[in-house]
Amino acid sequence: MTALTAARRRQDLDALATGAPIDLLVVGGGVTGTGAALDAASRGLRVVLVESHDWAFGTSRWSSKLVHGGLRYLASGRVGVAHESAVERGVLMTSTAPHLVRPLATVVPLLPNLPRHRAALVRAGFTAGDVLRVAAHTPRTLLPRARYVSAERTHELAPPVSRQNLRGGLVAWDGQLIDDARLVVALARTAAEQGATVLTRVRASEVTGDGALLTDALTGQSMRINARAVVSAAGVWAGEVDPSVRLRPSRGTHLVLDAAALGNPTASITVPVPGSISRFVFAMPEQLGRVYLGLTDEDAPGPIPDEPAAAEHEIDFLLATINQALARPLTRTDVLGTYSGLRPLVDAGDGSTADVSRKHVVSLGPDGVISIIGGKLTTYRRMAEDVVDKAIAVAGLDAEPCRTRTLPLVGAPSRPDSADTTGLPSSLVARHGGLAREVVESATVSDPLAPIAHGIDVTRAEIEYAVTHEGALGVADVLDRRTRIGLVHRDADAVRPAVEQIVAASLN
Numbered sequence: 001m002t003a004l005t006a007a008r009r010r011q012d013l014d015a016l017a018t019g020a021p022i023d024l025l026v027v028g029g030g031v032t033g034t035g036a037a038l039d040a041a042s043r044g045l046r047v048v049l050v051e052s053h054d055w056a057f058g059t060s061r062w063s064s065k066l067v068h069g070g071l072r073y074l075a076s077g078r079v080g081v082a083h084e085s086a087v088e089r090g091v092l093m094t095s096t097a098p099h100l101v102r103p104l105a106t107v108v109p110l111l112p113n114l115p116r117h118r119a120a121l122v123r124a125g126f127t128a129g130d131v132l133r134v135a136a137h138t139p140r141t142l143l144p145r146a147r148y149v150s151a152e153r154t155h156e157l158a159p160p161v162s163r164q165n166l167r168g169g170l171v172a173w174d175g176q177l178i179d180d181a182r183l184v185v186a187l188a189r190t191a192a193e194q195g196a197t198v199l200t201r202v203r204a205s206e207v208t209g210d211g212a213l214l215t216d217a218l219t220g221q222s223m224r225i226n227a228r229a230v231v232s233a234a235g236v237w238a239g240e241v242d243p244s245v246r247l248r249p250s251r252g253t254h255l256v257l258d259a260a261a262l263g264n265p266t267a268s269i270t271v272p273v274p275g276s277i278s279r280f281v282f283a284m285p286e287q288l289g290r291v292y293l294g295l296t297d298e299d300a301p302g303p304i305p306d307e308p309a310a311a312e313h314e315i316d317f318l319l320a321t322i323n324q325a326l327a328r329p330l331t332r333t334d335v336l337g338t339y340s341g342l343r344p345l346v347d348a349g350d351g352s353t354a355d356v357s358r359k360h361v362v363s364l365g366p367d368g369v370i371s372i373i374g375g376k377l378t379t380y381r382r383m384a385e386d387v388v389d390k391a392i393a394v395a396g397l398d399a400e401p402c403r404t405r406t407l408p409l410v411g412a413p414s415r416p417d418s419a420d421t422t423g424l425p426s427s428l429v430a431r432h433g434g435l436a437r438e439v440v441e442s443a444t445v446s447d448p449l450a451p452i453a454h455g456i457d458v459t460r461a462e463i464e465y466a467v468t469h470e471g472a473l474g475v476a477d478v479l480d481r482r483t484r485i486g487l488v489h490r491d492a493d494a495v496r497p498a499v500e501q502i503v504a505a506s507l508n
């Protein structure tokens, strides 16, 4: 099993400095860049992946964490995009990462704010979603058919929904990641296992089609490396890597709530945005006893921040919309935290923008850099295949055909190193899959199965494992990306002393 550690990172940087030949340099360690590195390495290419901060530092940790079947794209008539999404959802759920994705029910409560004609549209959309699932060969045993449920059943799935005039609910099923950042870490580790050199805290600058200047953020040292092809997977920062790419981001915000404040729902509660026929606000049950409530869509021009922040009016909008369906309205005091991510929109230069958040774009810049922009978490594998195909064609690389459709990520149950997880905490297994036993057995901390703090179900062993196997180089990597404790500042403060102690001991 490949372990990413600070020591391995240093050795890899030393090896790079010797000038060994490289086929492909990938810039950016979000889901797209780690996916591309895995794709290329598994085709036999010599690959280097650099990420300026940490795995999933950018948009890839701020998503809704849904692996979706493309239903929303059908509304705009984009059948091909919808089909691609449904196929990739099936690949993740049945083959490459079934341990990280679970089926999630979505319930649309039939309340007076959803008139019958709109409910009929939602129902038709859900039926179309079933057709997509069948066309993608994803079994009904995994994602059940959409259906109408009674008011009583709606209430079981979504306890906070108002009972007054509730006519029942419409239920459909999709995929939900335990966490987006954990998918990225699994991709980085699997890429390393396939032979890629994967480096965090390394920024690429002066990027051209045949190499870049790499700077180690920990030492300040730089080196120039040459590669036969260069892919930029820098997300909303793509324009900084290749200035011919012009982006104008849009911000999407979620609120973090205590699941208990919503009666511990087991389904995503989905409520229409007044005045729109295609927009919904949804409250999804998540790990660590939380609910994430999203999603906004706000123009966010100007310099791109490292960590985008929610605006006050976005918080008001999300609360007001979900409150239409609740018996007890949520207030500001129910909000434990917020998070926001940026979608890349291509700036056409004439004031208009093109939304590439549905279908990704692969482009070859004037300096020979191949950029991949847009797309979504769900389709990262297909995006990686497309951009690596392009690099192979542009640079004339000698590579095997793409293998990632059936290549299980670390932790997947089909792998030979996947161990029996009987008797282990379900939250540990949900985050680590078939590696959960390794997490515990490799631990040297005292009380490895004890929670890191009262009421937070991340074990002490997981904190150590983040450093000894998952490439965490500091406390923030552990709190904000290997685990998501950091989404609630109060929780982060509660665990920080214990995490600092384990991280310091493990780094030594």
Ligand SMILES: Cc1cc2nc3c(=O)[nH]c(=O)nc-3n(C[C@H](O)[C@H](O)[C@H](O)COP(=O)(O)OP(=O)(O)OC[C@H]3O[C@@H](n4cnc5c(N)ncnc54)[C@H](O)[C@@H]3O)c2cc1C
Pocket (backbone or CB within 6 Å): 027, 028, 029, 030, 031, 032, 033, 050, 051, 052, 053, 054, 055, 056, 057, 058, 059, 060, 061, 062, 063, 064, 065, 066, 067, 068, 202, 203, 204, 205, 233, 234, 235, 236, 237, 240, 241, 251, 252, 253, 295, 340, 341, 342, 343, 374, 375, 376, 377, 378, 379
């Ligand atoms: C609010 C929101 C909700 C979403 N929800 C979903 C969802 O539920 N399901 C879904 O399928 N998709 C969803 N998406 C889409 C999905 O999150 C994105 O498409 C995806 O995460 C983009 O990944 P990326 O790797 O392209 O970019 P990023 O994750 O931003 O990665 C780019 C990386 O490049 C690094 N970088 C930048 N410049 C350099 C440099 N010079 N040198 C080295 N590294 C560099 C950055 O640090 C960053 O880590 C959502 C998007 C948003 C904004």
